[in-house]
Amino acid sequence: MRMSPARVWRARGSRYRLEASRCKDCGRTVYPPRPVCPYCRSRNVEIVELPRKGRVVTWTVQYTVPHGYRSKAPLILAIVELENGTRVFSELVDVEPEEIREGMEVEAVLRKVYEDGDEGVIVYATKFRPIKTG
Amino acid sequence: MVGVGMTKIDRHYDKDMRSLAAEAALKALDDTKGADPKAVVVGNMMSSSLYQQDSLGALVADAIGLRGRGALKVEASCGSGGHAVAVGYSLVASGLYDQVMVVGIEKMCDYPTSVVTAGLAQAADAEYEVVYGASFAALNALVMRLYMSRYGAKRESIALWPVMMHENAVHNPYAQLRFRVTVEAVLRSPVIADPIRLLDAAPIGDGAAALILASEEVARKLSDAPVLIAGVGMGSDALDLASRQDLLDPISIRYAAKQAYAMAGIEPRNVDVAEIHDAFSITALLSIEGLGFAEPGKSWKELEEGRYRPGDKPSLNPSGGLKARGHPVGATGVYQVAEIAMQLRGDFPGIKCGGEIGLAMNTGGVATLTTVIVLRR
Ligand SMILES: [Zn+2]
Numbered sequence: 001m002r003m004s005p006a007r008v009w010r011a012r013g014s015r016y017r018l019e020a021s022r023c024k025d026c027g028r029t030v031y032p033p034r035p036v037c038p039y040c041r042s043r044n045v046e047i048v049e050l051p052r053k054g055r056v057v058t059w060t061v062q063y064t065v066p067h068g069y070r071s072k073a074p075l076i077l078a079i080v081e082l083e084n085g086t087r088v089f090s091e092l093v094d095v096e097p098e099e100i101r102e103g104m105e106v107e108a109v110l111r112k113v114y115e116d117g118d119e120g121v122i123v124y125a126t127k128f129r130p131i132k133t134g
Numbered sequence: 135m136v137g138v139g140m141t142k143i144d145r146h147y148d149k150d151m152r153s154l155a156a157e158a159a160l161k162a163l164d165d166t167k168g169a170d171p172k173a174v175v176v177g178n179m180m181s182s183s184l185y186q187q188d189s190l191g192a193l194v195a196d197a198i199g200l201r202g203r204g205a206l207k208v209e210a211s212c213g214s215g216g217h218a219v220a221v222g223y224s225l226v227a228s229g230l231y232d233q234v235m236v237v238g239i240e241k242m243c244d245y246p247t248s249v250v251t252a253g254l255a256q257a258a259d260a261e262y263e264v265v266y267g268a269s270f271a272a273l274n275a276l277v278m279r280l281y282m283s284r285y286g287a288k289r290e291s292i293a294l295w296p297v298m299m300h301e302n303a304v305h306n307p308y309a310q311l312r313f314r315v316t317v318e319a320v321l322r323s324p325v326i327a328d329p330i331r332l333l334d335a336a337p338i339g340d341g342a343a344a345l346i347l348a349s350e351e352v353a354r355k356l357s358d359a360p361v362l363i364a365g366v367g368m369g370s371d372a373l374d375l376a377s378r379q380d381l382l383d384p385i386s387i388r389y390a391a392k393q394a395y396a397m398a399g400i401e402p403r404n405v406d407v408a409e410i411h412d413a414f415s416i417t418a419l420l421s422i423e424g425l426g427f428a429e430p431g432k433s434w435k436e437l438e439e440g441r442y443r444p445g446d447k448p449s450l451n452p453s454g455g456l457k458a459r460g461h462p463v464g465a466t467g468v469y470q471v472a473e474i475a476m477q478l479r480g481d482f483p484g485i486k487c488g489g490e491i492g493l494a495m496n497t498g499g500v501a502t503l504t505t506v507i508v509l510r511r
Contacts, residue, residue, distance in 0.1 A: 058276045060276055063325060072267070075272070123265060
């Protein structure tokens with residue numbers, strides 16, 4: 001990807017703090033934030049921070065990864081349903097593919113996702129790791 | 135529709151975009167009695183990302199001797215071709231032009247797989263999906279795992295789809311992969327993005343297809359066997375997967391189908407033959423269900439029962455589908471409409487299904503941008 005400082009800076013709220021838009025009319029929350037509620041078309045939306053814990057809904061282990069991501073292959077990508085029911089797409093870290101199961105509890109962590117060459121912009125974003133129990 | 139033309143889908147290293155587009159477009163012109171298109175609509179996805187080429191309408195129009203005529207490119211990722219047909223149809227239906235050429239063109243074989251894969255990933259959400267390194271296969275894999283989990287669909291039953299597609303493609307001289315595969319071969323092929331394996335996925339290939347559309351009045355002069363475009367529908371879904379209400383409810387397909395069926399005055403059970411979008415095996419299942427050929431969650435069961443083969447109603451993808459005919463992404467939707475037109479005319483050079491009512495369904499992204507086009511003999 002070709003990243004610019006302004007492009008990365010604009011997404012700081014949604015990528016680092018998991019900011020979403022909540023509709024003040026129908027009460028539903030959607031991530032990433034949008035100017036209009038996709039469920040009822042209300043423009044009466046506010047920015048809220050999402051809960052940082054959730055469960056894995058579905059996942060994949062991606063073996064063919066693009067240039068710039070090779071050191072992380074294979075990538076484990078997932079859709080996580082957070083405690084308030086909002087779903088986010090992200091990467092699972094600190095876990096082996098065979099340990100993952102549907103409904104596994106995970107928590108948000110801030111990690112590097114991409115380096116644009118040696119001198120380019122470094123992109124950070126929220127990823128998820130298993131919550132260790134016991 | 136008064137003329138169709140297409141090239142074999144292949145690694146056309148000897149042909150640039152001008153010559154490949156011209157091969158299909160000139161065949162379509164020669165399929166008519168002297169058509170003179172007043173405008174050219176080009177369906178293409180990756181000329182910009184792979185070839186640094188925009189203004190594709192001018193490149194194609196000039197290459198086929200139509201310099202001076204209006205021309206534009208329509209982009210809807212892998213659904214570009216179907217959307218180009220919808221735009222071409224509306225230019226004629228509006229009365230603006232009496233004849234319009236639609237050309238789908240894609241060249242994908244000049245670059246290594248990793249470069250092409252990155253180009254294809256542009257169909258997904260750049261800021262919230264592709265930034266994590268997600269490939270297009272990975273996004274479809276998320277849907278496939280959820281499908282198998284919710285509906286209890288068996289992996290080996292889903293593998294029946296690529297087996298059927300390869301069987302059909304053996305008979306199609308335009309198809310890219312003209313060989314048979316077995317369920318065992320599908321289940322043993324390398325994992326691309328678990329649970330998607332190599333033989334669940336459409337291949338990378340170059341190809342072009344073209345159609346000539348004309349008003350009803352002009353159509354009778356230009357062809358002895360014009361095919362009627364009886365219904366057209368378009369639909370979209372969220373660009374990103376996570377925010378969709380239900381990942382297994384392909385609303386873009388349902389919306390597009392509803393419009394097209396209503397316009398044509400038909401129901402799903404009236405369709406004799408259809409070409410549907412099957413970039414991955416899971417895409418085929420969602421397409422079948424979104425079009426109303428099977429109940430949600432039941433299409434894999436229908437495959438177990440041997441449905442959708444040539445002679446069934448509907449027969450699905452007698453061409454071999456994206457899986458085996460091939461998937462030159464922005465051209466695919468035009469191939470599908472051309473194939474269905476030839477099925478209804480009775481001159482498709484592969485498996486002939488015949489029938490009165492045909493349908494072509496093309497989608498870009500993970501069922502993100504869909505067109506459904508109903509044809510009548
Ligand atoms: Zn709302």
